[in-house]
Structures are given as structure tokens and as C-alpha cells.
Amino acid sequence: MPNNYVVIMAGGIGSRFWPYSRAEKPKQFLDVLGTGRSLIQMTYDRFLNISSSDRIYVVTNTRYKDLVKEQLPDLSDDQILLEPIGRNTSAAVAYPAFKIKQRDPEGVMIVAPSDHVVFKEKVFQDNINTAVKAAKGSEKLITLGIVPSRPETGYGYIQYHSSPLKKVKKVKTFTEKPELELAKKFVDSGDFVWNAGIFIWSIDTITKAFHEYLKDMAVIFEEGSQKYYTDQEQVFIDTAYSQCKSISIDYGIMEKASDVYMVKGKFDWSDLGSWDSLHEIKEKDGANNVIEGNAILYDTKNSFVKGPDDTLIVAQDLDGYLITKSDNVILICKKDAEKKFRDFLNDAKGKGEQFT
CATH class of the missing domain: 3.90.550.10 (Spore Coat Polysaccharide Biosynthesis Protein SpsA; Chain A)
Structure with a gap:
């Protein structure tokens, strides 16, 4: 040592x-x-x-x-x-x-x-x-x-x-x-x-x-x-x-x-390189969803839902999606769309630094 x-x-x-x-x-x-x-x-x-x-x-x-x-x-x-x-x-x-x-x-x-x-x-x-x-x-x-x-x-x-x-x-x-x-x-x-x-x-x-x-x-x-x-x-x-x-x-x-x-x-x-990899190691419900926050899900599976406790997220008929609210940004996309995140972030910068 x-x-x-x-x-x-x-x-x-x-x-x-x-x-x-x-x-x-x-x-x-x-x-x-x-x-x-x-x-x-x-x-x-x-x-x-x-x-x-x-x-x-x-x-x-x-x-x-x-x-x-x-x-x-x-x-x-x-x-x-x-x-x-x-x-x-x-x-x-x-x-x-x-x-x-x-x-x-x-x-x-x-x-x-x-x-x-x-x-x-x-x-x-x-x-x-x-x-x-x-x-x-x-x-x-x-x-x-x-x-x-x-x-x-x-x-x-x-x-x-x-x-x-x-x-x-x-x-x-x-x-x-x-x-x-x-x-x-x-x-x-x-x-x-x-x-x-x-x-x-x-x-x-x-x-x-x-x-x-x-x-x-x-x-x-x-x-x-x-x-x-x-x-x-x-x-x-x-x-x-x-x-x-x-x-x-x-x-x-x-x-x-x-x-x-x-x-x-x-x-x-x-390596926790993406939301998809985080979904893999998190505890899931019977439909393979990770839910962190208040959510009501209908016919939804293989998804990751994350939001603050004071926000109710309601989703229906989704398969393999990410739904997250963090501060001033709400993101809804395919959970495995990690190659798109640079585009998301770059385009968000165009809306103002407060979103990045």
C-alpha cells in the first residue's frame, strides 16, 4: 500500500x-x-x-x-x-x-x-x-x-x-x-x-x-x-x-x-454511461419499469420514470422510454437513444444556458 x-x-x-x-x-x-x-x-x-x-x-x-x-x-x-x-x-x-x-x-x-x-x-x-x-x-x-x-x-x-x-x-x-x-x-x-x-x-x-x-x-x-x-x-x-x-x-x-x-x-x-445502463442495475417493477418519484403507468413496460415527489407523471402505452423531469427540463425519449443526447444538449443550449 x-x-x-x-x-x-x-x-x-x-x-x-x-x-x-x-x-x-x-x-x-x-x-x-x-x-x-x-x-x-x-x-x-x-x-x-x-x-x-x-x-x-x-x-x-x-x-x-x-x-x-x-x-x-x-x-x-x-x-x-x-x-x-x-x-x-x-x-x-x-x-x-x-x-x-x-x-x-x-x-x-x-x-x-x-x-x-x-x-x-x-x-x-x-x-x-x-x-x-x-x-x-x-x-x-x-x-x-x-x-x-x-x-x-x-x-x-x-x-x-x-x-x-x-x-x-x-x-x-x-x-x-x-x-x-x-x-x-x-x-x-x-x-x-x-x-x-x-x-x-x-x-x-x-x-x-x-x-x-x-x-x-x-x-x-x-x-x-x-x-x-x-x-x-x-x-x-x-x-x-x-x-x-x-x-x-x-x-x-x-x-x-x-x-x-x-x-x-x-x-x-x-460504467453508468447512459440512462439505459442505469436502468439495468436499478430495482424494477413487474413490467421492468424503474420508477423514481410519483408516477401512474398504464400499459407501460421497460421504461425509466424519474421526477420530483411534488410532480405526478402519468404515462400510457410506452415501451422502452425515458421520462424525466429535472429542475427546469422535462425529457421524453427512447431509453436507448444515448447517441442523441449530444444533440439534445446542444439544442438545449440554443434555448439558454440555464437548461444545460
Whole structure:
């Protein structure tokens, strides 16, 4: 544990959960599951058995600094890394990687999104510890793969070399969000897992990988960590991000590197990427409806209804719909219309910032 560092990525705006998730308070800061803890708080809690609180960092947008401080009061300002603009996951990994390198070049870094849900947390911790042990002092870049329960087209897939006696398996290929028929073949084959976007590597290995595959980005953040990560850190980062290209860590490094490995995660997991995925894990009535609020439903099934207690929602003859009222927005659409949410949000901006 002393050398384990956790980086929680919390910069997204959660557009596919609009209007419940808003620009001023996106889904990672919301109590989506009704547990009394927001998603980022649940993520933080999950890692306290893997690392100590002083070795947990959050990478987020500048506008969410106060939300992070409010919800995770044990973090110091130095542990809240503020991005002036979004530059995808490569920059969100490079910034803390080179910062931690100055603190502990022998450390192991665990990277996780802030808005995922994990059940069977003891199994999750065991899988992480397996990966940490394999990453320590090695050149391995390790990711967690989730055993698929269905042919899901919204997730990336990892194909791995079958090695029953090894817990850490060599990765063959990455495939991003396949069509349904291909996803079915992946699941039937038995040698594909979902890409959970959770990574484990030594600080030395990931910083070397940046120098090899994303050299410009590596030079920027290495220089900053050596010269400016004091009272001038935020001034430097604001400039550095304007020079970084926007690229994911998967495309930028993982799909190019040779020493890429996978630990098979056997815990229950959801990335909560959409209302549809939230519907899947919520308690449902006899018609497969999730109802949160006051609702009267007639001949309605497979739907998600959410609204404030002082609003009555009445719906009839719907199948697979989302009906939600959040503050000043009412949304009615197909529950699986996640590809349309960017359009919804962009068009809502045209009506005024107060709706986004």
C-alpha cells in the first residue's frame, strides 16, 4: 500500500445523463444510486483499502474544484489536479504520472474513472492487488477486463491470449464499440473482455511509455513537474493543456505498446454511461419499469420514470422510454437513444444556458 497511488478521473460532464446531470454538477457528483454517497465518493471509498488518502489524486475540470473539495474534504489542494480544458485521457494520465514521479519514482499508479459502479468490492480489490503486484518493478502496462455478461455494443473489447494458469494475461487486440453481430462473436469466443478503462502500471513504465509514444506530451509534463510544480503549477498547466493534443490513453499508448496485459475482473461492474445502463442495475417493477418519484403507468413496460415527489407523471402505452423531469427540463425519449443526447444538449443550449 505505501507505494500505491490512485488517480481518479472526474472531468466529464455526463452529457448522456442530461438533464439530471448538468454542466454545473455532472453525474460523478450526484447520488445516482440513492446510497447517500455520490459516484466520486463511492470511487474514493473503494480505493481506501488499496491506497492511503494522501496518495489519492483527482483530475477534474477547473470549474469542479469546489465540488471535489466539498465531497472529498480529506484531499489537499495539491491532490486536486485542475484541467483548464478537456484533452481526453492521455493528458489526464500524463499530468499526475509526472507529478507523482517527482514524489515517488518507485510508485505504482492506478487510474480509474470516477463514475463507474462496482459490486463485490472485495473481488475488485483482489483483482487490483493482483495487477499492482504484477506492475511493480516491471514493464507491464495492465488494464482490468470485465467478463462480459451480454454482447454490448457500447463498450470496447479486449482480446487476450488464453493462459489458464496465469492471472495476468497478454493482450492481443483492442476493439472499440463493435456492431452487434461482432460483439456476439466476441462474447461467444470466450477470449474477449470489456475494457473497463481502469489501468495499473509503475510510474517508471508509464512515463517511459509517454516518452516513446506521446513524446511531445511527455516533454511538456516532465518539464513542468521538474520546474513549475510548486506555487506556479496551475499557471503552467493552463499553458501546457493548450499545447496538448486530444487523444485517449487507449489510442495514444495502449494500442501501440507491446507489453500490454490484462487482469480479468470477476466483479459486477457498470460504467453508468447512459440512462439505459442505469436502468439495468436499478430495482424494477413487474413490467421492468424503474420508477423514481410519483408516477401512474398504464400499459407501460421497460421504461425509466424519474421526477420530483411534488410532480405526478402519468404515462400510457410506452415501451422502452425515458421520462424525466429535472429542475427546469422535462425529457421524453427512447431509453436507448444515448447517441442523441449530444444533440439534445446542444439544442438545449440554443434555448439558454440555464437548461444545460
